[in-house]
Amino acid sequence: MLDDTIIAVSTPLGFGGLGVVRISGHSALPIAKKIFHPKKTRQKIPSRHPVLGYLLDSSSNERFEEAYLTFFPKPHTYTRENLVEISCHGSPVILEEVVRLGIKAGARHANPGEFTLRAYLHGRLDILQAEAINDLITAASFKQAKISFRQLDGSLSKTTTVLRQHIIQLLSQIEASIEFPDEGLSISPKMIAKTLQRAENTVTKLISSYDLGKSLSEGLLLTITGRANVGKSTLFNTLLEKDRAIVTPFPGTTRDYLQETIKIRDALFTLTDMAGIDTPAHPVEKEGIKRGKKLASAGDGILLVFDASRKESHEDLILLEKFQDKKVLLLFNKSDLPVKMDRKKIKHLHKNIPSLTISALKGTNLDRLKEMIFTQFVPTQTGSEEVVLHLRQKLLFEDILSCLKKTKRMLEEGYSEEIYVEEIRKIIPIVGQLTGEIQDEDVLTRIFNRFCVGK
Amino acid sequence: MxxxxxxxxxxxxxxxxxxxxxxxxxxxxxxxxxxxxxxxxxxxxxxxxxxxxxxxxxxxxxxxxxxxxxxxxxxxxxxxxxxxxxxxxxxxxxxxxxxxxxxxxxxxxxxxxxxxxxxxxxxxxxxxxxxxxxxxxxxxxxxxxxxxxxxxxxxxxxxxxxxxxxxxxxxxxxxxxxxxxxxxxxxxxxxxxxxxxxxxxxxxxxxxxxxxxxxxxxxxxxxxxxxxxxxxxxxxxxxxxxxxxxxxxxxxxxxxxxxxxxxxxxxxxxxxxxxxxxxxxxxxxxxxxxxxxxxxxxxxxxxxxxxxxxxxxxxxxxxxxxxxxxxxxxxxxxxxxxxxxxxxxxxxxxxxxxxxxxxxxxxxxxxxxxxxxxxxxxxxxxxxxxxxxxxxxxxxxxxxxxxxxxxxxxxxxxxxxxxxxxxxxxxxxxxxxxxxxxxxxRLTEYGYALGLVNSEDYKDYQEKQARLKRVMFFLEKKKFPVENGESISLKDFLKKPEGKWENVIEYVPSDMFLTDEEKRFCESEIKYEGYIKKQEKEIARITKLDGEKIPRGIAYTNVPGLTREVIEKLEISSPRTIGEAKKIPGVTPASIINLHVAISIHRKQKAKNVSRGTQKRNRNQKRK
The missing domain is CATH 3.50.50.60 (FAD/NAD(P)-binding domain)
Incomplete structure (x- = not known):
């Protein structure tokens, strides 16, 4: 139950100049007073004003650290409960001691995310905002932090709310025509289709923004692939700027696959270096190829490497065909050697696949390559600034999209209103799961406000 | 009296x-x-x-x-x-x-x-x-x-x-x-x-x-x-x-x-x-x-x-x-x-x-x-x-x-x-x-059990239901040819938006002819079948949630997010299950969610304590 007072270190683990311990709950202040004494004895603890004092071990009455204490009375706090923050030196030993003493004084160690959970349960945040806070804390890049902050501010909630309003408006129009058949309130299928399309566009945009969100938080999965000995591992090492993969002049050096994360501008990429796609000589290599292929097809994009110092082979072209409908960046490697490959012909055959000539060994065109990786694989955002950062959110938006699409299909196939309206009705609780609010009366309210009905 | x-x-x-x-x-x-x-x-x-x-x-x-x-x-x-x-x-x-x-x-x-x-x-x-x-x-x-x-x-x-x-x-x-x-x-x-x-x-x-x-x-x-x-x-x-x-x-x-x-x-x-x-x-x-x-x-x-x-x-x-x-x-x-x-x-x-x-x-x-x-x-x-x-x-x-x-x-x-x-x-x-x-x-059985529907009307009702069941079974089994030599069941045809009883009547034997009332029933049952089945599942899920027990002696004041008004109402009615709590006027859906979360947390903690207890016991036994 949430009737107890919780305590935890709020700054990251490790040594830092400053560390903060937070206490939240009904007895936050009494507990804090047991372990903290103001420098000016008898000083009352004011609200929202730091007080200088000492931390002391009550059992030995020994002062062990100088610290600032700030008391935030409820409800205007992060958790909407009484909140105490103790700032002291950022040594893990000291911070842990503060928490230990706090627990001794009656607090309980907070579970992960419990401060945010309390904020949510007290109605301080909606689910989207609660998730955003977690993202803000764990943001891997500044851009992600900015997006998280925007969600905290409620901008995804706002877009979702607008979407909800559109759905409710549509629903109320259809329901009004059903409930009041004598009042000539029918809405044309064309109008319904138009509204559905508009909603679909919004949702599609949000879903596709998930990839951008993912590239910013988890990293996009890129696979380096190509025939044996075209320089995949060299490229892998060059992009990592360290010698991670073993490189030899012999084909089949890389047997298993290797993964490392790199950062280009604001985006994270998880690079996979895999065995060359040729007839494997060794069972381990065979397994490596199998796993690598699986990764390549499941990943977000492919860096396909050709050895430009050799003439193009049949196998090369087959690879190109094979990855046609994936996001591919074609790299003509080994430009430090005389080029024998007919690059023009290949480019002509696959006009839509971007390509670049590089030398992974010498680092030629490396900056251009990073630039191209970014533009080719990081989804560009058009218009909407909202980014869906969570799989949970994405799945819910996908549910909404499937309802919208099904409605549209049923509308086209001539189903009766009361059937396809079931699909639209389903959307409202899904939106509720996104924003955490549930309301039922909205559709009827909307009907009465918009239509003059009633005999 | x-x-x-x-x-x-x-x-x-x-x-x-x-x-x-x-x-x-x-x-x-x-x-x-x-x-x-x-x-x-x-x-x-x-x-x-x-x-x-x-x-x-x-x-x-x-x-x-x-x-x-x-x-x-x-x-x-x-x-x-x-x-x-x-x-x-x-x-x-x-x-x-x-x-x-x-x-x-x-x-x-x-x-x-x-x-x-x-x-x-x-x-x-x-x-x-x-x-x-x-x-x-x-x-x-x-x-x-x-x-x-x-x-x-x-x-x-x-x-x-x-x-x-x-x-x-x-x-x-x-x-x-x-x-x-x-x-x-x-x-x-x-x-x-x-x-x-x-x-x-x-x-x-x-x-x-x-x-x-x-x-x-x-x-x-x-x-x-x-x-x-x-x-x-x-x-x-x-x-x-x-x-x-x-x-x-x-x-x-x-x-x-x-x-x-x-x-x-x-x-x-x-x-x-x-x-x-x-x-x-x-x-x-x-x-x-x-x-x-x-x-x-x-x-x-x-x-x-x-x-x-x-x-x-x-x-x-x-x-x-x-x-x-x-x-x-x-x-x-x-x-x-x-x-x-x-x-x-x-x-x-x-x-x-x-x-x-x-x-x-x-x-x-x-x-x-x-x-x-x-x-x-x-x-x-x-x-x-x-x-x-x-x-x-x-x-x-x-x-x-x-x-x-x-x-x-x-x-x-x-x-x-x-x-x-x-x-x-x-x-x-x-x-x-x-x-x-x-x-x-949906309701005749209740009416009969209450003594409000007389046995004559109830017999009519039972006969109607038996006939409709037979017809529904027939519609599912009976196939009729459509283009390119394929055939579909009458039921599948009626499921389509354009499927009307008039279109299939030539395949229906005369003892299965339906009144307008019965036609409406069959058409609805068939056209809504998918949705009704899904809804039945949902109802089963909700029924399960409604059956969830509220621990006795729960302190509602400690459940976060409940207003004083809701707490008062819950304390007065002391519902035994979530379903009963839902039925109390003035207890909002949001407070039900909060109550549900609190009960789950309560149960988890209890489970933890119990397992801790068992561990302790085990340890004690070992010591012995």
Whole structure:
């Protein structure tokens, strides 16, 4: 139950100049007073004003650290409960001691995310905002932090709310025509289709923004692939700027696959270096190829490497065909050697696949390559600034999209209103799961406000 | 003890309540101010409509009277939404008002165990917070085991025409002022509602040429599953429109409107606004539709559906004069608005018994509803439950997924209301299953078990179900050829939006020919099958959640996110399960979520403690 007072270190683990311990709950202040004494004895603890004092071990009455204490009375706090923050030196030993003493004084160690959970349960945040806070804390890049902050501010909630309003408006129009058949309130299928399309566009945009969100938080999965000995591992090492993969002049050096994360501008990429796609000589290599292929097809994009110092082979072209409908960046490697490959012909055959000539060994065109990786694989955002950062959110938006699409299909196939309206009705609780609010009366309210009905 | 059950008020709720209580076998007395106005249709001369039509069928399936009476006295029948699917089709009929009244009176007079009694009830007699009888204005006392109060708009009724007002329950009928005071003194919280009725015109003073006729259906659809005789349309309704001149007159005279002049404080229904409301709220509209509906066969009165008003009589005359065809219309009865007391329905149990006074049941407009059908449904349920309680049987409570009756009652008692409540199909979560074509399938078994459906009707019902089952099986098995040598089952064909019974009839053997009623059932069952199955799963999931136990001795004050009001309510009712907590009025869905989270956390912690405990024990054992 949430009737107890919780305590935890709020700054990251490790040594830092400053560390903060937070206490939240009904007895936050009494507990804090047991372990903290103001420098000016008898000083009352004011609200929202730091007080200088000492931390002391009550059992030995020994002062062990100088610290600032700030008391935030409820409800205007992060958790909407009484909140105490103790700032002291950022040594893990000291911070842990503060928490230990706090627990001794009656607090309980907070579970992960419990401060945010309390904020949510007290109605301080909606689910989207609660998730955003977690993202803000764990943001891997500044851009992600900015997006998280925007969600905290409620901008995804706002877009979702607008979407909800559109759905409710549509629903109320259809329901009004059903409930009041004598009042000539029918809405044309064309109008319904138009509204559905508009909603679909919004949702599609949000879903596709998930990839951008993912590239910013988890990293996009890129696979380096190509025939044996075209320089995949060299490229892998060059992009990592360290010698991670073993490189030899012999084909089949890389047997298993290797993964490392790199950062280009604001985006994270998880690079996979895999065995060359040729007839494997060794069972381990065979397994490596199998796993690598699986990764390549499941990943977000492919860096396909050709050895430009050799003439193009049949196998090369087959690879190109094979990855046609994936996001591919074609790299003509080994430009430090005389080029024998007919690059023009290949480019002509696959006009839509971007390509670049590089030398992974010498680092030629490396900056251009990073630039191209970014533009080719990081989804560009058009218009909407909202980014869906969570799989949970994405799945819910996908549910909404499937309802919208099904409605549209049923509308086209001539189903009766009361059937396809079931699909639209389903959307409202899904939106509720996104924003955490549930309301039922909205559709009827909307009907009465918009239509003059009633005999 | 004089009676088992006393019903106060013989409107649509009271008649139904008295009928079922006495049919179940209890000695019942129905007390009314005027025996002449039993089952009076105070407003429009029609029964049914969307959601209401389904409600009447449910009342009928349970053995109530309204469906049979509407068929018996109907003079024009229409099936609404006939171009749409079965779930949103509903019957509506114009009734002969006088005939409706007289027939109901006759039927009730002929009902065994039932006594009709004329009197004005001034007081509910109580003993240690339980109703034990009634007292009339002349001091006459009747004792009973249960009292069902169905006073309609009579509780402290106040009629407004223009800025004039006078106490009345209905035009020129005395209101129940003492009873209202009595209800308040019993601790029941009341609030003020408002409704209105349009003027009645003399049919010979109307120039009918200017209006579009709206005839009844070629093949009238009855309300009752038991109606066997063919129904006939005997009258035609007409459609007309107001115009900008009418609206101008209304705007000029708003200061004489009790509503806009601030005299009326009660809340009126948004779905049934007065004409002055329509003009004010929708200034962009240049005309408003109205219907001219005959009030019966032996009367010249025409009901002007859509022009309800509480403007002064001279303004009513002026606005009619602005409408071509009504310019010479003679007003026989003026339109008026009426304010009345209603009881906050959140004070009721799902049986419609009040929480604070045992054996006191309320039904109809007193619970904040509007509409004859809504009243009738509540009367039926209150009558059944009062009888069951006296017989010491468990109450009869329907679920939202099995009847509109349940949607109605559950909405009232758990959500409360702010305006007169009307049922809509969109209020039902499981609309595709709550249909006029399957109300018998949903509810007849209950009606029979309660003793309200006689064995003859029950046999008919069983035969119908058996036949439908056979036909459904046949439709699933029987294939017929479509293009490119392929074939599909008749059922799969009917599932398509364009699939109609007429298209498959040539493949159906003659012993499986269906009535229109049965066709509607089969088509709906087939077309909605996928959705209904999904909904059944969802219902099962919710039922599971509802069954979740709330730990005994839970400290609600420690559950985050609960308001003091909700905590108080939970503490008083101490629900055993989430489902019971949900049913407590004023406990919001959001607080249910918070409660659920708290219980899960509680359980997890308990599990942890238990496992810790076991570990400790194990350790101790090891040490030994």
């Amino acid at each position: 004089d009676y088992d059950v006393i019903v106060v008020g013989a409107g649509h709720a009271g008649c139904e309540a008295a009928y079922v209580a006495s049919t179940i076998g209890l000695k019942t007395c129905l007390v009314t101010i005027h025996l002449e106005t039993i089952a009076q249709m105070s407003c429009n001369p029609a029964i049914g409509g969307l959601a209401k039509g389904q409600l009447v069928r449910e009342i009928d399936a349970l053995g109530g009277l309204m469906g049979r009476l509407a068929d018996e006295t109907g003079i024009q029948f229409r099936l609404l939404n006939s171009s749409r699917g079965g779930a949103v089709q509903a019957p509506r009929a114009q009734s002969d008002k006088a005939l409706y009244r007289l027939t109901m009176k006759k039927w009730l007079e002929d009902t065994p165990n039932l006594t009709l009694f004329q009197g004005i009830v001034s007081k509910i007699l109580t003993k240690s917070n339980a109703a034990v009888g009634i007292e009339t204005l002349d001091g006459y006392k009747l004792r009973s085991r249960a009292v069902i109060v169905t006073p309609g708009t009579f509780l402290n009724g106040l009629i407004h025409i223009g800025l004039q007002s006078y106490p009345a329950g209905r035009a020129n009928e005395p209101p129940s002022i003492l009873l209202s005071q009595n209800m308040k003194s019993l601790g029941l919280e009341t609030f003020r509602l408002k409704t209105g009725t349009p003027m009645r015109l003399h049919k010979n003073s109307i120039d009918w040429t200017g209006f579009t006729p709206q005839p009844g259906d070629k093949i009238p659809v009855p309300f009752s599953y038991r109606t066997k005789k063919p129904l006939k349309n005997r009258v035609v309704c007409h459609i007309g429109y107001t115009n900008s001149k009418t609206h101008e007159i209304i705007r000029q005279n708003l200061s004489f409107s009790p509503l806009y002049g601030g005299k009326i404080t009660g809340i009126g229904p948004r779905y049934c606004p007065s004409i002055e409301d329509k003009v004010v709220k929708f200034p962009q509209r240049h005309r408003h539709q109205f219907f001219l509906e005959p009030e019966g066969l032996d009367t010249s009165e025409i009901y002007v559906n859509g022009l309800s008003s509480s403007l002064p009589l001279d303004v009513q005359e002026k606005l009619l004069a602005s409408i071509p065809g009504l310019d010479k219309a003679k007003i026989l009865r003026p339109a008026y608005g009426i304010e009345y007391d209603a009881i906050l329905p959140t004070q009721l149990l799902p049986t419609l018994e009040t929480r604070s006074i045992a054996n006191l049941y309320l039904a109809g407009q007193i619970n904040g509803t509007s509409g004859y059908e809504e009243a009738s449904a509540q009367g039926l349920m209150a009558g059944i439950n009062a009888a069951l309680k006296i017989q010491e049987k468990s109450p009869f409570i329907l679920c939202r997924n099995e009847a509109y009756i349940a949607v109605l009652i559950d909405d009232l008692i758990s959500r409360g209301i702010e305006e007169p409540y009307r049922l809509f199909t969109s209020r039902a979560e499981y609309r595709l299953n709550l249909r006029m074509d399957n109300a018998d399938k």
